Amino acid sequence: MSSQRTARRLTRLLAMLPWVIANPGATVAEVCERFGYTPRQLTSDLNLVFVCGLPGYGPGDLMVAYVDEDEVVVEMADYFSSAVRLSAPEALTLLAAGMAVMSSGQAPAALTSGVDKLQRLLLPDAESALVVDLAEPELVGDLRRAATDGSVVHIVYTALGSGATTERDIESWTVFSTMGNWYVAAYCRLAGGERVFRIDRIQEAEPTGESFSPPAEPPPPVVRYSPGVDDVEATIRLSAAAKWISEYYPLEVLEEDGDTTVVQFSASDPKVVARLLVRLGGAADLIEGPEVAEALTGLRSRILARYES
Amino acid sequence: MQNVIERILNLLAFLLTVQRPVTADEIRMTVAGYDQSSDEAFRRMFERDKDLLRQLGIPLELRPMDAWEVEHGYVVPADEYALADPGLNDEERAALWLAAQVVRIGGQAAGPDALFKLGGAPVGGAVEPLAADLGAESDLLGDVFLAVSERRWVGFDYRTSRRKVAPYGLVHRRGHWYVVGPESADLNVIKAFRLDRAENLTLSDQPDQFVRPKEFRASDAIPQAPWEAGGEDLVAEVLFDADLAWWAQRQLTGRVEAKTDADGTLRASIPVANVEAFLAWMLSFDDRAEILGPPELREALLARVRGEAV
Numbered sequence: 001m002s003s004q005r006t007a008r009r010l011t012r013l014l015a016m017l018p019w020v021i022a023n024p025g026a027t028v029a030e031v032c033e034r035f036g037y038t039p040r041q042l043t044s045d046l047n048l049v050f051v052c053g054l055p056g057y058g059p060g061d062l063m064v065a066y067v068d069e070d071e072v073v074v075e076m077a078d079y080f081s082s083a084v085r086l087s088a089p090e091a092l093t094l095l096a097a098g099m100a101v102m103s104s105g106q107a108p109a110a111l112t113s114g115v116d117k118l119q120r121l122l123l124p125d126a127e128s129a130l131v132v133d134l135a136e137p138e139l140v141g142d143l144r145r146a147a148t149d150g151s152v153v154h155i156v157y158t159a160l161g162s163g164a165t166t167e168r169d170i171e172s173w174t175v176f177s178t179m180g181n182w183y184v185a186a187y188c189r190l191a192g193g194e195r196v197f198r199i200d201r202i203q204e205a206e207p208t209g210e211s212f213s214p215p216a217e218p219p220p221p222v223v224r225y226s227p228g229v230d231d232v233e234a235t236i237r238l239s240a241a242a243k244w245i246s247e248y249y250p251l252e253v254l255e256e257d258g259d260t261t262v263v264q265f266s267a268s269d270p271k272v273v274a275r276l277l278v279r280l281g282g283a284a285d286l287i288e289g290p291e292v293a294e295a296l297t298g299l300r301s302r303i304l305a306r307y308e309s
Numbered sequence: 310m311q312n313v314i315e316r317i318l319n320l321l322a323f324l325l326t327v328q329r330p331v332t333a334d335e336i337r338m339t340v341a342g343y344d345q346s347s348d349e350a351f352r353r354m355f356e357r358d359k360d361l362l363r364q365l366g367i368p369l370e371l372r373p374m375d376a377w378e379v380e381h382g383y384v385v386p387a388d389e390y391a392l393a394d395p396g397l398n399d400e401e402r403a404a405l406w407l408a409a410q411v412v413r414i415g416g417q418a419a420g421p422d423a424l425f426k427l428g429g430a431p432v433g434g435a436v437e438p439l440a441a442d443l444g445a446e447s448d449l450l451g452d453v454f455l456a457v458s459e460r461r462w463v464g465f466d467y468r469t470s471r472r473k474v475a476p477y478g479l480v481h482r483r484g485h486w487y488v489v490g491p492e493s494a495d496l497n498v499i500k501a502f503r504l505d506r507a508e509n510l511t512l513s514d515q516p517d518q519f520v521r522p523k524e525f526r527a528s529d530a531i532p533q534a535p536w537e538a539g540g541e542d543l544v545a546e547v548l549f550d551a552d553l554a555w556w557a558q559r560q561l562t563g564r565v566e567a568k569t570d571a572d573g574t575l576r577a578s579i580p581v582a583n584v585e586a587f588l589a590w591m592l593s594f595d596d597r598a599e600i601l602g603p604p605e606l607r608e609a610l611l612a613r614v615r616g617e618a619v
Contacts (some may be wrong), residue, residue, distance in 0.1 A: 003357075006313050007364045008422070013314070014321075014365070015425035035462075036421060046428060052318040054326060055339045079325040082391030083426040087366040088458070089451030090423040096481065097412035097419055099406055100441045111408060115400030121395040123458050126521050129478040130457070131528045134441060137559060147438035158556065163595055165552070176440035180484025203555055214438075252512030271595070279589045281613040302596040303614045307607070 012036070013045050017080040020072050027070050043067065049074070091122050092130075099132035104177070105141045109224040110176035134177045136201045143184045146172040152189075152210040156203040162269060165192070165203070175199065187212075232270045234289025237262050242283035245276065262287070278303075315607060316342030317358060321367070323392065330372040330382025359383075388602035392426055414443045414450065441569065443481050449510050453479055453488050459516035463488065465507040475519040478527025489530040499530050501538070533562040533581070536590060539583030546601040549575040553597045560590075584609060 016035045020026055028039055037045070053062035053076065064075040086094075098115035101107055123129050146153045153172055168190035175184045182192040182199040182241045238245065240259040245251075255262040267273050274295035277284050286293060319341045324331070337343045337351050346354060362369045368389040374380040397405070402424060407462055409419040424430045449465075456463045457476045464473050477490035477499065486504040491497065532538040549557040551573025558575060562568055567577035581587045588610050600607045 003361060003364070007361060007421075010314060010317060011365055011422045012425050013318075015422075015429065019428050020388070035425055036429075048314055049318065052315050052322065052341075054322055055341070057319075057341050070494065077322075079322050079387075082387075083428075084366055084390060085368075085392045087424060087451070088455035090366070090419070090426075091458075092451055092479075093452040094405060094409055094423045095409040096414060096443060100412045100443060100481075101408040102438065103483045104439060104441065108404050110398075110400040111404035114397055114405045117395040117397055118405075121393055126457070126478070126525075128520065128526045128528070130454070131480040131482070131531075132443065133480070133528065133531075135483055135533075144437070144439055158553070160593075163553075163597070172438075174438045174440060176442070178442040178484070179444075180482075180511075201556065206381055207454065224325055239483040254354075255543055275592045275595070278613050278616075279592050282617060299595065300614050300616075304611070306599055307611060307614075309578045 009045070011084070013049070014080065015083050016042075016045070017049065017074055017077060018083045020074045021077065021081045023068045024073075026072050028067055028072060029054055029070075031072050042072070045208070046072070046169050049077070051061070053077075064114070086122070091118075095119060095122065095130060096132050098176075100134055101113070102200050103132055103134045103136065104144075104145070104175075105136055112306075120288075134182070137182055139199055139202055140175055142180050142205055143172045143199065143202075144175045146205075146207065147174060147214065149182075150214055151209045152212055154208050155197070155205045157197055158201050159204060160198060160201060160272070162271065167251070169210075173214060187215075231266045231268055232268075232273075232289065232291035234265045234267075234273055234292040235262065235287040236265055236273075236277070236289075237285045237287055238280075239283045245284075247281070262301045265289075265292075271299065276298045311359070312342065313358075316340070316354075317361060320358060321362070321385065324369075324385040325387055328384070328387060330374050330384050332374065332380060332382045336383070395427070397416065397427055402428060411439050412436055412441045412443060420451045444484060444486055444505070449504050449507060450479075450486060452488075452510055452512060453504065456512050458486075460519050460521065461516055462493070462513040463507075464511045465502075466509045467502055467507050472502065472507075474500070475521075477521050477525050478530070480527050480531045482531050482533075483535070487531055489527050499525075501530050501532075517602050533564075534560065534590075536579075536581050536583045536587035537562065539562070539586070541582050541584055542585070543581045543603060543606055545579045545581050545587065545603070545606055546593070547577050547579055548601055549577070549597045550593065550597040551575075553594055557594070557598065581606070588613060 012035055016031060019034065020031060022057060028042060031037065032039055032042055046067065049063050049065035051062065055061065061134055063077040064073065066073055095115065095118055098111055098118070101111060102115060114201050119127055143153065152169050154167065154169050156165060156167050168188055170186040172184050172186045175182060183196050183266055184199055185194065185196050187193070188195040199204060235254065239263045246253065246261070252264040253261060265273055270291040273292045277296055278299060286296065317336060320336065323340050333355055336355070343351060343354065347571060359369060367385060370384050370386065371381045372384050374382050406424050409424065409566045412418070421430070426504060453476060455461070457479050462473055463476050472495040474488060475493070475496070476488050479487055480487045487501040488504055489501045491499055535570060554569065554573055554575035557577070558567070561577060561579070565577050565579050567575055569575050584606065591600060600610055
């Protein structure tokens, strides 16, 4: 028997009872919809309630719980007339979720007022103590609307690695924020496949006037690093000052010796690795990786040429 | 599972009704479901049930039975058990429910439990084509939020030292969570600490340990850009080439003075408090941006480009 499942079932039960007590006459369908029950699950929970109550456990001590015609009846259970308080993680998660959606623009009025009420309840003396700021780039709202409406958008996009600017038509599926940046997951008509674009790198976005039908189940919105055949690999030695990058990039630790770590780095674009190496200065050394070495030489000479001219 | 649920419902009904400390022995003799076991079996069963109650977020306290404090008993204080009603309407519940489904903290979406407690959610309406992941330091987050809401001190290891902070606020900005507040040594200086760098968090036992100033706004304490957070104080003069000027412009904050030349080149004076973060940002422009001054900043970038130790 899983205590997780028991806990979930009890949580729902202890939330359903107060609501039914406060809303006499509620129908089976209403209760099921509200608390995610199937009618069978609801009946089986009510049957448990029916045999529980106060010591004595006689007819006057047990709770009353049953379905009458289509109506859910709960009586003699006044001690369960309040729901259990929210735990701190529950309260935070819910508030933060509401605030995150609000900071992405276009929040419905009901969300704003709901968050407001929760905030007054949970942080009565400190309404500005919790802040969720997703720093929305200008085009998030437009691309989100395009996803809802199914309208094709023409974008001017500058790739992060190569710096190349391209124009393409995309079918916007989902906009999402992760690690502090906004992305749009889309079907790219130029590439003929699913692509993820960083929204702050989209210079312009204009609807083409065409429409598309969104996939029934769009892939989960995550920035996936999927190793590709064109990937380049590099072996890099990191000193203690540079070790933090292992938390930010998909890399494999080959050796650890005191303060020195040797890692294997895979990337679709050697320029990205080259920039990281320059940024880390003397704290990281390239041991092996011809493509990255070439990109590093190129980057160095381009910047030096510019600064020395 | 059925037996456990019945036993817990009986136990909770009893504790919520009597509202006085009751000993484990009294529970064993009074509450249905505990009566038929040996001492050892009862003890184990009761331990598991207490854990389950705590897992459900139910406040189960051990209090002295009398003034002599010889014996202790269990209480579930009704006022602490009960959720205060925030007065949500169904539209608000539905909107919160949708938000909870698209926002993940620590890689996980909020479960429905919180919404169930708030009166359930009339489901319906399409899920928005929107998602957000608010970082992964969720283990500490709940505790820090508790400390913020109950005004408890927090202690944690940060870089090389132990800090004691009055958590005035909690902020998520650009992918990171920060706890914001003064350290005990100087209550006048508000600082921001990244939670992913904090370890071994502890909370003070007592609530109401500090007063949050009325004018405090958590968002003011967190810099808008990574290079605005730090102890350094420089103003960088930077030139961005026309083809990437639009991208630079988007990332400049209100504290920056900038103008665009006739050929589209952007010239900006950027306050820098964290040189490391600033240089990282400059390098993301490849050779399409140039630090014109001050000389030490320009040299710091060039030292990195030459591969010299920094």
